Amino acid sequence: MASPAATSLSGAGAREPLDLYGRPPWRRRAADRAGWAACLLALALMGAPLVSVLWGVVGRALPGWRWDVLWQPATSQGGGLGSEILGTLVIVAGVVVVAGTVGIGSGIFLSEYASGMAGSVLRAGSEVLAGIPSIVLGYVGYLALVIGLHWQFSLGAALLTLSVLTAPYIAKSTEAALRQVPTSYREGADALGMAPLHAMRRITLKAALPGVVTGLLIAVAIAIGETAPLLYTAGFTDNLPSLRWAHNPVGYLTYAVWTFYNQPSNVFQDLSFDAALVLVVMVLVLIAVSRAVVARAGRHAERN
Amino acid sequence: MSPALASTPTTPAQWPEAVDLTTRPVALRTCDLTLGFGSRTVLQGVNLGFPKGTVTALIGPTGSGKTTLLRSLNRMNDKVPKHWHQGDVLLDGQSIFAPGVQLMALRRRVGMVFQRPNPFPMSIADNVLAGVKAHRIASRQHHKAIVKARLSEVGLLDAVSDRLGSSPFTLSGGQQQLLCLARALAVGPDVLLLDEPTSSLDPISTEHIESLLRALVPALTIVIVTHNLAQARRVADQTAFFYQGRLVEAAPTARLFEEPSEPETARYVSGRMG
Numbered sequence: 103m104a105s106p107a108a109t110s111l112s113g114a115g116a117r118e119p120l121d122l123y124g125r126p127p128w129r130r131r132a133a134d135r136a137g138w139a140a141c142l143l144a145l146a147l148m149g150a151p152l153v154s155v156l157w158g159v160v161g162r163a164l165p166g167w168r169w170d171v172l173w174q175p176a177t178s179q180g181g182g183l184g185s186e187i188l189g190t191l192v193i194v195a196g197v198v199v200v201a202g203t204v205g206i207g208s209g210i211f212l213s214e215y216a217s218g219m220a221g222s223v224l225r226a227g228s229e230v231l232a233g234i235p236s237i238v239l240g241y242v243g244y245l246a247l248v249i250g251l252h253w254q255f256s257l258g259a260a261l262l263t264l265s266v267l268t269a270p271y272i273a274k275s276t277e278a279a280l281r282q283v284p285t286s287y288r289e290g291a292d293a294l295g296m297a298p299l300h301a302m303r304r305i306t307l308k309a310a311l312p313g314v315v316t317g318l319l320i321a322v323a324i325a326i327g328e329t330a331p332l333l334y335t336a337g338f339t340d341n342l343p344s345l346r347w348a349h350n351p352v353g354y355l356t357y358a359v360w361t362f363y364n365q366p367s368n369v370f371q372d373l374s375f376d377a378a379l380v381l382v383v384m385v386l387v388l389i390a391v392s393r394a395v396v397a398r399a400g401r402h403a404e405r406n
Numbered sequence: 407m408s409p410a411l412a413s414t415p416t417t418p419a420q421w422p423e424a425v426d427l428t429t430r431p432v433a434l435r436t437c438d439l440t441l442g443f444g445s446r447t448v449l450q451g452v453n454l455g456f457p458k459g460t461v462t463a464l465i466g467p468t469g470s471g472k473t474t475l476l477r478s479l480n481r482m483n484d485k486v487p488k489h490w491h492q493g494d495v496l497l498d499g500q501s502i503f504a505p506g507v508q509l510m511a512l513r514r515r516v517g518m519v520f521q522r523p524n525p526f527p528m529s530i531a532d533n534v535l536a537g538v539k540a541h542r543i544a545s546r547q548h549h550k551a552i553v554k555a556r557l558s559e560v561g562l563l564d565a566v567s568d569r570l571g572s573s574p575f576t577l578s579g580g581q582q583q584l585l586c587l588a589r590a591l592a593v594g595p596d597v598l599l600l601d602e603p604t605s606s607l608d609p610i611s612t613e614h615i616e617s618l619l620r621a622l623v624p625a626l627t628i629v630i631v632t633h634n635l636a637q638a639r640r641v642a643d644q645t646a647f648f649y650q651g652r653l654v655e656a657a658p659t660a661r662l663f664e665e666p667s668e669p670e671t672a673r674y675v676s677g678r679m680g
């Protein structure tokens with residue numbers, strides 16, 4: 103006796119020819135629509151706060167916008183955000199260099215060399231580090247650097263603390279990206295007798311660049327946006343960042359957003375919104391630049 | 407004929423008559439090579455010499471160990487988890503497994519082209535130069551000439567000369583394979599290992615690669631894995647038949663196909679097995 107499946111397969115002749123214009127059953131259409139609606143709703147839930155923040159910040163900052171806010175130092179009457187902007191930029195650049203080097207290096211190690219026990223331990227450690235609340239790391243940075251090493255509130259302390267905070271993200275995304283690189287690239291490089299580091303630089307890391315850049319981007323976004331760990335390590339000042347990187351406090355934008363907003367004067371509240379706007383623009387520029395970098399590096403990539 | 411194939415070096419009619427394999431020195435030889443992965447033995451006591459300047463075809467049914475043997479000739483199996491081996495492989499009489507052997511140098515001398523084309527994600531020109539740069543074979547000012555020479559050697563230059571800077575993934579599968587061949591040739595290997603290089607190519611590209619291989623000997627020693635028996639007959643001076651991890655028979659190609667001495671070989675080459 104033929105099974106039902108066999109009947110339906112062999113009995114194709116008995117079936118109506120498929121109507122190309124027939125609409126799918128209403129159940130399927132309903133499920134389809136519901137699925138789309140759910141996705142849209144999720145998108146709206148995510149987008150709404152973003153739009154509201156942009157609206158609030160831009161709407162408040164733009165009307166009284168003065169370009170000299172970008173370079174004027176702050177004064178007791180108001181002034182500008184010059185030192186905070188420079189401070190944030192220097193901190194971000196430092197984090198890219200320090201956390202970028204450490205994070206990408208660890209990511210390479212985790213994906214290429216750390217197998218078995220050692221790898222698992224390192225990976226777990228890195229995940230724990232990523233899970234520690236930033237304010238705790240800030241306090242640890244304070245104890246270790248500001249107190250322990252007799253530094254003061256400073257660029258150095260802020261930078262190192264933020265780097266510890268962000269390096270795990272970079273390591274994680276670098277490792278994940280490297281694991282995605284096709285084996286055929288690695289074997290091709292091996293078969294040419296390429297030195298491992300050469301192959302890593304010229305081929306593997308390049309193929310993994312989008313993932314690495316994503317990690318860097320998250321790290322930098324954190325570095326731009328964090329306040330808590332900086333309260334313990336950077337201190338705050340209206341002065342420009344100085345070369346005495348371990349001993350002079352440094353100003354940064356998130357602090358300006360927060361403190362100036364709590365000042366009674368309108369001038370300072372306006373400055374607070376200006377700082378928020380500058381932060382938003384910085385993040386946007388950052389995203390645009392990283393996209394351009396990835397696009398340029400990926401111009402010879404597979405599946406373009 | 408497409409422009410890519412216009413510079414075909416030789417045609418089948420001009421291929422050399424059978425060379426006397428016994429009088430040639432061997433470039434590469436496996437000595438009682440047994441290897442496997444974990445508890446599995448994949449190759450059993452393989453003794454096979456590859457005479458200098460000749461083409462050897464490895465044939466045999468799926469899973470008979472051809473790829474595994476090929477990959478052990480430049481130690482590509484080293485990185486495979488749980489890989490082990492006994493016996494030896496000699497390159498010009500010296501063990502490639504000896505403690506001091508530099509993998510990078512070995513692989514520069516024993517090049518490889520894979521079954522699936524695997525160009526790197528860099529420009530076409532940089533693909534040809536990948537090995538050249540890695541080994542610092544030539545200074546910068548010679549790079550352009552090398553690219554042109556290698557691409558024209560494999561017959562790809564005309565098709566790509568106006569887009570050397572673009573992505574290799576815009577090329578057809580066959581062209582990508584030719585590019586990989588050019589890349590392997592650019593480091594100047596003595597031995598070239600090819601794993602079913604034409605299995606995804608059309609007959610014209612296949613014929614082109616076959617003619618190219620004939621043009622590369624006797625300067626190079628070539629080992630080619632193929633499922634295409636007609637291809638083995640066309641290109642190989644020597645053919646080796648593998649069955650279930652054993653080398654059943656290796657002989658000059660014409661003899662292996664016309665008067666095989668083992669019954670398995672006879673069954674396989676007559677199409678009754680495999």
Ligand SMILES: Nc1ncnc2c1ncn2[C@@H]1O[C@H](COP(=O)(O)OP(=O)(O)OP(=O)(O)O)[C@@H](O)[C@H]1O
Binds near residue numbers: 446448467473
């Ligand atoms: N990494 C590995 N781990 C375990 N077994 C393997 C591994 N690589 C190959 N094998 C086994 O070794 C045997 C020979 O494989 P190999 O790839 O050499 O065959 P082949 O002759 O090239 O076959 P085909 O013609 O299908 O390419 C197969 O049974 C395969 O399952």
Ligand SMILES: [Mg+2]
Binds near residue numbers: 631
């Ligand atoms: Mg194979």
